[in-house]
Each structure stands twice: as C-alpha cells, then as structure tokens.
Amino acid sequence: MNIMVILGSSRQGRQGEKVAKWVEKTLGEIDDVTIDFVDVAELNLPFYDEPMPPLMAQGKYNNAHGTAWAERVGKADGFVVVTPEYNHSFPAVLKNAIDWVAYGWFYKPVGIVSYGYGSVAGARATEQLRLVFNELRAIPLRDATHIPGIFEAFDADGEPSDATLNDNLKATFAELTIMVKKLKA
Amino acid sequence: MNIMVILGSSRQGRQGEKVAKWVEKTLGEIDDVTIDFVDVAELNLPFYDEPMPPLMAQGKYNNAHGTAWAERVGKADGFVVVTPEYNHSFPAVLKNAIDWVAYGWFYKPVGIVSYGYGSVAGARATEQLRLVFNELRAIPLRDATHIPGIFEAFDADGEPSDATLNDNLKATFAELTIMVKKLKA
Numbered sequence: 001m002n003i004m005v006i007l008g009s010s011r012q013g014r015q016g017e018k019v020a021k022w023v024e025k026t027l028g029e030i031d032d033v034t035i036d037f038v039d040v041a042e043l044n045l046p047f048y049d050e051p052m053p054p055l056m057a058q059g060k061y062n063n064a065h066g067t068a069w070a071e072r073v074g075k076a077d078g079f080v081v082v083t084p085e086y087n088h089s090f091p092a093v094l095k096n097a098i099d100w101v102a103y104g105w106f107y108k109p110v111g112i113v114s115y116g117y118g119s120v121a122g123a124r125a126t127e128q129l130r131l132v133f134n135e136l137r138a139i140p141l142r143d144a145t146h147i148p149g150i151f152e153a154f155d156a157d158g159e160p161s162d163a164t165l166n167d168n169l170k171a172t173f174a175e176l177t178i179m180v181k182k183l184k185a
Numbered sequence: 186m187n188i189m190v191i192l193g194s195s196r197q198g199r200q201g202e203k204v205a206k207w208v209e210k211t212l213g214e215i216d217d218v219t220i221d222f223v224d225v226a227e228l229n230l231p232f233y234d235e236p237m238p239p240l241m242a243q244g245k246y247n248n249a250h251g252t253a254w255a256e257r258v259g260k261a262d263g264f265v266v267v268t269p270e271y272n273h274s275f276p277a278v279l280k281n282a283i284d285w286v287a288y289g290w291f292y293k294p295v296g297i298v299s300y301g302y303g304s305v306a307g308a309r310a311t312e313q314l315r316l317v318f319n320e321l322r323a324i325p326l327r328d329a330t331h332i333p334g335i336f337e338a339f340d341a342d343g344e345p346s347d348a349t350l351n352d353n354l355k356a357t358f359a360e361l362t363i364m365v366k367k368l369k370a
Contacts, residue, residue: 013236047278051198086284088320093232096277135273
C-alpha cells in the first residue's frame with residue numbers, strides 16, 4: 001500500500017520535522033508499505049487560486065502545480081498528517097494543501113499525528129481537521145497520536161522521550177492499514 | 186471607532202468581493218465609524234514563517250510585513266471578517282492572516298459575515314473561526330450574518346436580493362458597536 005506522510009508545517013524552526021521523520025521511520029518498518037513523504041515547505045503551493053473550487057472544476061486545474069499535486073494525492077491509498085496547532089486549529093499551509101484537492105482524498109483513511117507545546121498536544125487542531133477531512137469523504141481514523149511538550153518530546157536520536165508514544169503511533173498505523181485494506185476491497 | 190473589514194478570500198473569481206463591498210458600504214452609514222478595508226489578496230502575506238509563534242516572540246517579527254500587519258491590526262477597535270467556506274472551514278489565506286498576529290486581536294469584538302453556495306451559508310466555517318478567535322482573546326460576536334446561495338445573493342447594484350440580509354448585517358454591527366464601547370471602557 002502507498003501511504004503519503006504529510007509534514008504540515010513550513011515555518012523556520014518548526015518542530016514538525018522531527019515528528020514527521022519519526023513517523024516515516026516507524027511506518028517504514030511495516031511490510032508492504034511504500035511511503036511518499038510530502039513536506040509542505042518543499043511542495044510550496046501558492047494560496048488556492050483557481051476560478052472554481054476543485055470539486056466544481058471536476059479536478060481540472062489551470063495551474064500545473066494543482067494538477068501535479070492532485071495526481072500525487074490520487075496515487076496514495078492512505079495518509080498520515082503531521083500537524084502543529086496554531087490558535088487551536090491547523091496551520092494555513094496545511095489547510096491550503098488540503099483545499100487544493102478534492103477527489104484524491106475520497107474514501108481514504110487519514111491518520112493524524114499532532115503536537116503542541118503543552119499538555120493538550122494539538123488535540124484541538126486534530127478535531128478541526130477531522131471535520132475538514134470528513135467533508136472530503138476521507139476517513140479520519142479514530143486513533144490519533146498526540147505529542148505533548150514538543151520541545152522535550154524527542155531525544156538527539158529522534159526517538160520519543162516517552163516510549164509509549166511509539167505504541168500510540170503503531171496503534172494509529174494498525175488502524176490505517178486495516179482501513180486501507182477494507183476500503184480497497 | 187476604527188473598524189477593520191477583512192475580505193478573507195483571494196482566489197480568482199472569488200464571490201467575497203461583492204460581500205465585502207456591501208459590508209463596507211453598510212458599515213460606512215454608521216456615525217463615528219472609520220473603516221480600514223483589508224483585502225487579503227492585496228495584503229499578500231506569505232505563509233507564516235518566523236522562528237517563533239507571535240505570542241512567544243512578544244510581537245517581535247523578523248519580517249517587516251509581519252510588523253506592519255500586526256501594527257495595522259493593533260490600531261483597530263473591532264473587526265468584521267468576511268469568509269467563504271472551504272471544506273467546512275475557513276480558507277487558508279484567512280487563517281494565515283489571523284495567525285500572523287497575536288496581541289492585536291486581544292479584547293476586541295469580531296463580527297463574522299459568511300457565505301456559501303447552498304443553504305448552509307458558511308455556518309461551519311464561522312463556527313471554526315469562533316474557536317480560533319476565542320483562543321486569541323478576541324470576542325466573536327453572537328450575531329453573525331450568513332449569506333446562502335451566493336451566486337444569486339446580490340443584484341447588479343451590489344444590493345442583497347434578500348432584503349432581510351440588510352437587517353442581519355445591521356444586527357451584527359449593532360452588537361459590534363456595543364461591544365467596542367464596552368471593551369474600550
């Protein structure tokens with residue numbers, strides 16, 4: 001199965017990079033998984049700028065970057081989205097990447113990995129994101145992974161200081177692979 | 186009082202322009218109101234790209250556009266935000282403009298004017314936006330204005346086809362001015 005990992009923050013000094021690398025490494029240990037790693041900073045999409053919403057335009061874009069991104073999303077069987085929390089919600093750069101595409105998300109599971117400075121660990125961003133993906137006919141998985149205290153959450157080797165986070169992440173991946181298989185049937 | 190009107194969409198063919206012009210015109214009929222009209226397309230902020238979140242950075246930005254935008258927001262006594270609905274939430278370009286600033290929103294009322302293609306009229310984007318502004322210590326007003334069927338909602342003169350929308354908008358403004366006076370006290 002082809003799983004897209006999306007690193008959903010782009011700012012200088014972002015904490016999401018170490019989270020996404022840990023996600024990629026752990027996901028890579030599962031048999032039969034190939035990973036398409038997307039860093040929204042490298043993706044570098046402009047703010048959505050098409051004459052019609054993607055659903056109304058039937059997936060036809062005026063911009064080549066829109067076509068390329070939609071095709072890339074379309075090739076994935078499932079997603080793991082890594083998100084910080086900005087003002088109790090997702091960052092604009094992540095929402096923008098999501099909004100560029102319609103059909104590519106349909107009927108595919110989405111595992112969410114969030115993080116935050118304090119104890120709430122991005123849980124509010126996760127809940128808003130669930131509603132967005134639900135509208136896109138994607139299936140936000142019940143099992144998410146929430147990482148609190150992000151500044152101290154990983155050691156120098158990129159391993160989580162709290163080893164139970166590995167169990168949380170593997171539970172998210174277990175749900176993801178179950179759902180990919182069910183939805184592809 | 187100084188009210189900032191924010192046109193929160195930037196894409197080609199956006200419907201928000203006629204909504205924001207109607208908001209500006211109607212708001213201009215109120216005594217003692219000066220308007221700062223912000224079109225996020227003209228504002229043209231990049232995705233948030235600072236080494237720290239604005240709250241932690243104590244409002245100090247490395248980028249001049251961040252400083253200028255924060256100072257402009259800081260001068261307003263209250264806000265009217267015009268938002269479309271993208272996948273049951275606000276567009277990235279609006280969230281980005283909000284996230285660039287922290288202190289400038291504090292203790293100020295925010296009236297929300299939303300629109301949509303169908304009958305729901307952007308109500309879900311409005312609810313997500315309330316939670317974002319609440320986190321920013323702004324006061325999202327109870328009275329919002331929701332415009333359904335946006336393609337047919339305005340006539341050639343920019344007047345709403347449904348005249349009761351004028352009453353809705355004036356109710357939003359009545360709350361806005363009450364709250365500005367209370368909060369400045």
